[in-house]
Amino acid sequence: MKTIRIASPTHEGYITVLDGIERKTLVYGNNTLMTAFRLKKGKTLPLHTHPHEQTGYLIKGHIILIIDGQKYEMGTGGSWSIPSNMEHGALILEDSEAIEVFSPVREDYIPQ
DSSP states (O other), rough: OOOOOOOOOOSTEEEEEEEEEEEEEEEEEESSEEEEEEEETTTTTEOOOOSSEEEEEEEEEEEEEETTTTTEETTOOEEEEEEEEEEEEEEEEEEEEEEEEEEEEEEESSSO
């Protein structure tokens, strides 16, 4: 049986990942998970890797993505796709919001 999950917009449910970086799982299925991120100016998302492919869209703001040692400047409307197990991080140049989709589903992002 297939499971259908629907999420309605709300400002509740964000959790602090690091100082100035918050995330909220919006919805997930069998193969993908969608998350919203709020990022504060001047903060850094440290370099890291994970086995999930990650595709993102910057709703608003200005960040520098560091992917596999290369820097990519992203403004509102910018998008990216990061292969699994590739080192990446970000410098937050102004308050920003992003949506990201992970595949396979990040079990650690499923709300309890």
